[in-house]
Amino acid sequence: MIEEYKKEKSTNLTINVQADEINEIREVTLEKNSTRIFKDGKIFSANYLGKVENDDLKKNALENTYGSLEFDYSLNDSVVNQSSFGKKLRDLDVVDLTKDLLSHFQKNLPDFIYSGKVDYNEVDTNLVVSSGIDIKQTESSVEGFLIMKRKGSPNIMDSALGFSIGDGNIDLSNFDNFIDLHKKFDNVVDVKSGRSPVIFVSEKDFLQKFSQSLSPESYHQGSAYYSDKLGEKLFNEKVNLVDVRVDESDGLFNIYDSEGEKLSPELPLIENGVFKNIFYDKNMAKKYKATSTGNGKREFNSSVFPRAYHLDFVAGDKTYKELVASFEKVIVIIMAGGGDTTTNGDYSSPVQVGFVVENGNVVGRTPEITISGNIDQMMGEDFIAISSDKFYPTRSHSFMCHMNIIK
Amino acid sequence: MENSKLLKEIDFNSLNVDYADIRVEKTDETKIVYQSGDLREATTSPSLGAFLRVLKDGNWAFKSTTELNSLQSEFEALEGRVSLLPAKNKLSWPKRDSQHYEVMRYQDKSCNKASLKEKKDFCEALLPTLESEKLIQGPMVIYKDQYKEKWFMSSDGVSYHYDYNHAGAYAIFTLKDGDQIYEDSVKYFFQNVHGQSKSAISELEKAIEKAKPFIHAPTVEPGKYKVVLDSEITGIFTHESFGHKSEADFMLGDEAMKEEWQIGKSVGSENLSIVDDGNWPETSGDLPVDDEGNLKTKTYLIKNGKLAGRLHSTQTAVLLDEVPTGNARAMNFQYEPIVRMTNTYIEKGEKSLEELISQIDDGLYIVGAKHGMGMSTFTIAPSKAYKILNGKLCGPVKVSVISGNVFETLNLIEEVGSDFHIASSSLGGCGKMEQFPLPVADGGPSIIVKEMTVS
Numbered sequence: 022m023i024e025e026y027k028k029e030k031s032t033n034l035t036i037n038v039q040a041d042e043i044n045e046i047r048e049v050t051l052e053k054n055s056t057r058i059f060k061d062g063k064i065f066s067a068n069y070l071g072k073v074e075n076d077d078l079k080k081n082a083l084e085n086t087y088g089s090l091e092f093d094y095s096l097n098d099s100v101v102n103q104s105s106f107g108k109k110l111r112d113l114d115v116v117d118l119t120k121d122l123l124s125h126f127q128k129n130l131p132d133f134i135y136s137g138k139v140d141y142n143e144v145d146t147n148l149v150v151s152s153g154i155d156i157k158q159t160e161s162s163v164e165g166f167l168i169m170k171r172k173g174s175p176n177i178m179d180s181a182l183g184f185s186i187g188d189g190n191i192d193l194s195n196f197d198n199f200i201d202l203h204k205k206f207d208n209v210v211d212v213k214s215g216r217s218p219v220i221f222v223s224e225k226d227f228l229q230k231f232s233q234s235l236s237p238e239s240y241h242q243g244s245a246y247y248s249d250k251l252g253e254k255l256f257n258e259k260v261n262l263v264d265v266r267v268d269e270s271d272g273l274f275n276i277y278d279s280e281g282e283k284l285s286p287e288l289p290l291i292e293n294g295v296f297k298n299i300f301y302d303k304n305m306a307k308k309y310k311a312t313s314t315g316n317g318k319r320e321f322n323s324s325v326f327p328r329a330y331h332l333d334f335v336a337g338d339k340t341y342k343e344l345v346a347s348f349e350k351v352i353v354i355i356m357a358g359g360g361d362t363t364t365n366g367d368y369s370s371p372v373q374v375g376f377v378v379e380n381g382n383v384v385g386r387t388p389e390i391t392i393s394g395n396i397d398q399m400m401g402e403d404f405i406a407i408s409s410d411k412f413y414p415t416r417s418h419s420f421m422c423h424m425n426i427i428k
Numbered sequence: 429m430e431n432s433k434l435l436k437e438i439d440f441n442s443l444n445v446d447y448a449d450i451r452v453e454k455t456d457e458t459k460i461v462y463q464s465g466d467l468r469e470a471t472t473s474p475s476l477g478a479f480l481r482v483l484k485d486g487n488w489a490f491k492s493t494t495e496l497n498s499l500q501s502e503f504e505a506l507e508g509r510v511s512l513l514p515a516k517n518k519l520s521w522p523k524r525d526s527q528h529y530e531v532m533r534y535q536d537k538s539c540n541k542a543s544l545k546e547k548k549d550f551c552e553a554l555l556p557t558l559e560s561e562k563l564i565q566g567p568m569v570i571y572k573d574q575y576k577e578k579w580f581m582s583s584d585g586v587s588y589h590y591d592y593n594h595a596g597a598y599a600i601f602t603l604k605d606g607d608q609i610y611e612d613s614v615k616y617f618f619q620n621v622h623g624q625s626k627s628a629i630s631e632l633e634k635a636i637e638k639a640k641p642f643i644h645a646p647t648v649e650p651g652k653y654k655v656v657l658d659s660e661i662t663g664i665f666t667h668e669s670f671g672h673k674s675e676a677d678f679m680l681g682d683e684a685m686k687e688e689w690q691i692g693k694s695v696g697s698e699n700l701s702i703v704d705d706g707n708w709p710e711t712s713g714d715l716p717v718d719d720e721g722n723l724k725t726k727t728y729l730i731k732n733g734k735l736a737g738r739l740h741s742t743q744t745a746v747l748l749d750e751v752p753t754g755n756a757r758a759m760n761f762q763y764e765p766i767v768r769m770t771n772t773y774i775e776k777g778e779k780s781l782e783e784l785i786s787q788i789d790d791g792l793y794i795v796g797a798k799h800g801m802g803m804s805t806f807t808i809a810p811s812k813a814y815k816i817l818n819g820k821l822c823g824p825v826k827v828s829v830i831s832g833n834v835f836e837t838l839n840l841i842e843e844v845g846s847d848f849h850i851a852s853s854s855l856g857g858c859g860k861m862e863q864f865p866l867p868v869a870d871g872g873p874s875i876i877v878k879e880m881t882v883s
Binding site: 326 | 457459463464466467469471472474475477487488489490491492493494495510512513514516518519543544545548565566604608609611647650672673675677678680681682684685688689764798799800801802803804806807808809826827829831833835862881883
């Protein structure tokens, strides 16, 4: 019998911004406990959100016979690690960071009303497995978002931005491109139906069919869009996509997965246009005769499933500014939420927040338009480039391709 | 200690604040996942936690904790933490009458009345149907339930104790024929699994047969179409298009909007009435009293095409000089209540679905929804769509999304059907700010919309 215990103690301090005012502060302190008992080819599990003794968890797990899962793979051993990431902040530091962020936007874009949150998280995790795993990790990070509503607008929101930082410091100049676009928010310009270069500054909803293909069950059962395509050159050779596990400046601190598997900072998924990897945890790796990619992830109250950490394109050669300046007219997509992809790979989405840039100059905001394309073509013959820089202070590079514009 | 006694021990009078309250939530959840016939998860997750609020000088301080033995000292700590925020004094708490609400409706029929084995048996009963269809690849069955008890007490003498319950499942399948693929699912919603298997299997068999013609269906030619939306799509449309706009927090700080968004303003067709009402037991939007102790009222958002009301928390009602509607809701004990919907629907009309379809010369019948989103443009990803020609349903077409401008579309509703259904879900829900998924339900009748963008 092998016993696994995972304890996660977290403190989260959130400063809420509501209609231009910093008027709410929230602290959440949680203790999450879980156990998995590996015995006689079965995994017995139990969890509790709150304080609980390990003996009680073990007893509950062993009594939970109907919740047991099959188990026929080997567990890791000799994994001992203690690590600490991020920078600890005081309550007042988080309040001040929120004030700085809000006043920066109020000064540069005064015609908007701002709501949102700044979240500071401290998490202590301890994973102990009697097969020989003892991983302790302490991490601190800050993330947040602002929702923007143009004064007098009937919409619930007119734009939004997000950020994530690992070191507690935010360089507000990283929002310059975002601010430059929104200074022309009130100028809605005419956009004609037809083909146009489009740049997604951060959003990757169009990758839905590729992301689904990274699931080993979907991939091997043949139900994924890219089933049986591993190793094939599917896309433009300048398309490189990775699963990012560690990027300390952006608050990504995953050095082990939930099964104690050591992680490389990045897992290549598309390399020079070639489909390189799908995700495996230990169970799926055994089932499909593969090797775990370290994507075995689980919440305290769930089983292990192969999941992504953070998908991002690998930086290209030109900055966002250079890319948009290299065409006569470019549609810049801040938000294209609510889109979907058919089973043929045809992606379509309304542009919720978009701008028109002509020869590098921001002209104005797009009217209500829909963009459409096919994922194979967007990353194939219609592909233009991936930016060398990040549009927001978060790990996400911009993606540019030709698409159809429907007015 | 019993949770109600725990709350009674709080000494609100000792706090130097304008208002304070506490909400304790005890929750039991079960999740079961079968993937390609294998059991991948069967977890029961119990939790007990509290959310504390204090209001002082116009600012709020909140605390969420799983440690319930030091609640009084947590309140005292909040007194200090709230002073970190700049004093505004804009928000004062209104006078309320002392009141206790006791609404325990689900103890005898909750999802907890079924054992984990019975819940697994329900899922396993669906597997042979999925596995016997040769065209199906990698089917999944996901079951999820939740039974929750809530206790609340405030410094102004309002308290409640009520329960909430839901259970349900998704049977998800991919049909593949050659290189053509079609994904579909069947959603189930009930209070517990007892007696559900037979009808669930029958429903799944019918759904698979209905899905098969979509494998080789052509993709719709993108453009504007006259559409009939079924009740599920109507519900999502109602929620995404107008429901979110009715949440009053979006008006805060915007004087121009207060002037523009006056009650009585014409915002839609005369045949259109939209309601938010928590008083629908056994739906996922069931809410007798909100998370700050205000009774949920039936709220007309639009009545006969005119703006009739909006959804409020106490805070938005005070700041906009209106009355709370009982719509302050939190996803769980880790979050503060914010303005949210409950059951949101369009009231039904008089014509049958068949009559609605017969009125269309050239258009689409849109059925079932995968997801939706609402900003200035709302979008819905439908499950199925059929061509309508000369008043008759024709073949299936693959549609990615339907979308439209919210205000334009509200005025383009030509007909409201007599069929009516509120769609609940045990798995999904509504997302706002960081709180997702909050259980809600939405629905209405089938409707005709004169023009929608389909792609």
